[in-house]
Amino acid sequence: MSDVLHGIVITGDGRTVYEPGYVVIENGRIAEVGPGAKKGDTVTEYTQSILAPGIVNLHAHCLTLGPVHATGSKSRTEQQVHDYKQRHLAGATTTCLCVDGLPTWDEYLALNEKHPLKVIKCTTHTPANLRAAELADGEGIRDEHRTCTVDELVTKGAKVIGESGAGGTLGGGMQDNFYIPDAIEKLVGFRIHPLEARAIKEAVLGPKIDPKNLDRAALKKAMEESKIAGKVGEEAVIDAVHKCVLPSMEHAFEGLRETAAAANRLDKPFLVHHAAASMEVCESIANERMIAGHVNHPSFDEEESVESAKRLRNKGVLLEISALDLFTRTRGQEDIKNFLWLVRERLVDFVGTDYAGGNYHPALTGLAGIVARKLVSVPEALALSTGNVARLLPQVTDAGLLEAGRPADVAVLSQTLDAVRAVYINGSKVLG
Numbered sequence: 001m002s003d004v005l006h007g008i009v010i011t012g013d014g015r016t017v018y019e020p021g022y023v024v025i026e027n028g029r030i031a032e033v034g035p036g037a038k039k040g041d042t043v044t045e046y047t048q049s050i051l052a053p054g055i056v057n058l059h060a061h062c063l064t065l066g067p068v069h070a071t072g073s074k075s076r077t078e079q080q081v082h083d084y085k086q087r088h089l090a091g092a093t094t095t096c097l098c099v100d101g102l103p104t105w106d107e108y109l110a111l112n113e114k115h116p117l118k119v120i121k122c123t124t125h126t127p128a129n130l131r132a133a134e135l136a137d138g139e140g141i142r143d144e145h146r147t148c149t150v151d152e153l154v155t156k157g158a159k160v161i162g163e164s165g166a167g168g169t170l171g172g173g174m175q176d177n178f179y180i181p182d183a184i185e186k187l188v189g190f191r192i193h194p195l196e197a198r199a200i201k202e203a204v205l206g207p208k209i210d211p212k213n214l215d216r217a218a219l220k221k222a223m224e225e226s227k228i229a230g231k232v233g234e235e236a237v238i239d240a241v242h243k244c245v246l247p248s249m250e251h252a253f254e255g256l257r258e259t260a261a262a263a264n265r266l267d268k269p270f271l272v273h274h275a276a277a278s279m280e281v282c283e284s285i286a287n288e289r290m291i292a293g294h295v296n297h298p299s300f301d302e303e304e305s306v307e308s309a310k311r312l313r314n315k316g317v318l319l320e321i322s323a324l325d326l327f328t329r330t331r332g333q334e335d336i337k338n339f340l341w342l343v344r345e346r347l348v349d350f351v352g353t354d355y356a357g358g359n360y361h362p363a364l365t366g367l368a369g370i371v372a373r374k375l376v377s378v379p380e381a382l383a384l385s386t387g388n389v390a391r392l393l394p395q396v397t398d399a400g401l402l403e404a405g406r407p408a409d410v411a412v413l414s415q416t417l418d419a420v421r422a423v424y425i426n427g428s429k430v431l432g
Contacts, residue, residue, distance in 0.1 A: 004039065053386040060354075268289065352385075
């Protein structure tokens with residue numbers, strides 16, 4: 001039995017458009033794609049809509065049971081996992097690489113059949129990564145996580161080694177969103193905003209996370225702006241930030257090195273937390289197996305993000321930028337600059353989401369944003385979260401292109417990418 005979809009077909013390779021065009025689906029796979037119209041057992045007309053590959057998000061979190069993030073934090077509930085999956089699906093995402101590397105294989109499998117979103121497993125079960133997690137948080141880690149190994153998980157089917165490092169273990173966004181606000185709340189009795197926590201952290205440690213970078217004038221200003229001045233002393237704040245951020249750092253750096261070594265030994269891709277604090281280590285282990293996560297990290301200024309991305313690309317590294325909540329947030333809007341600058345410079349292979357304290361929007365929102373700003377064409381934008389994955393990481397997934405033989409994962413989108421009309425996974429309509 002064949003199902004035919006008619007519409008404006010954008011295949012995902014960054015160039016090919018059939019307007020009008022068709023996609024033929026048979027047995028959950030794409031049987032044929034081409035220009036014009038086609039007959040089939042069923043025909044669905046999406047005449048004014050784009051037919052594109054489902055989005056493949058290479059940087060997502062909290063999509064399985066088990067410890068989350070590289071901090072090994074408490075497992076999300078089954079309902080929370082479902083809700084995160086549904087948010088991705090509502091944004092036309094059909095496949096996600098869940099970069100929480102510490103869950104067991106059984107935890108990964110537990111919810112796979114309860115939601116249509118396809119989730120790909122990672123692993124970071126190395127000694128230093130586990131030490132870093134337990135020093136930063138570790139609430140979700142049990143003996144079964146400590147005894148897992150990268151080799152075991154790869155044998156069972158993990159496709160990527162990562163994410164090695166995280167905002168919680170390397171002084172990044174998780175510290176701003178959770179750990180530093182928690183510590184300050186214990187001192188003053190109220191919670192500060194993540195951007196206020198970032199300002200305090202960077203005053204104490206600088207963007208590269210080093211106690212030598214203490215800037216007391218900046219700390220005084222940050223304390224005043226967050227309204228904690230007069231309620232707690234500077235030394236107590238410095239001590240709180242040090243205790244939150246520093247214990248895991250050296251172990252996380254070693255975890256990055258262990259991750260690269262395991263990837264080289266097993267010939268697998270590996271994904272790293274790339275930021276100002278981890279830049280030097282990331283560049284020292286960089287090779288063609290590396291995926292550099294969020295090279296638009298806000299700890300970089302625009303020039304630093306571009307120059308570091310260039311150095312990584314010269315070593316064969318694949319570059320991911322994370323849309324986070326950059327296109328919907330109301331505070332800290334200047335953080336979008338690195339994202340847009342890297343797109344302008346064509347220093348992007350993939351667009352993912354990351355977590356943004358749970359406030360991320362679907363990757364498609366970022367793609368629509370760069371199209372609206374006329375930085376790229378619609379086919380070029382879609383390729384950043386579809387065909388580029390299929391082309392550059394065929395060992396991770398066969399999704400991402402509308403071509404014969406591939407999974408029939410199809411997104412039906414508005415012509416400006418700002419609305420999702422329907423989503424098909426393995427040929428079945430799961431949304432719309």
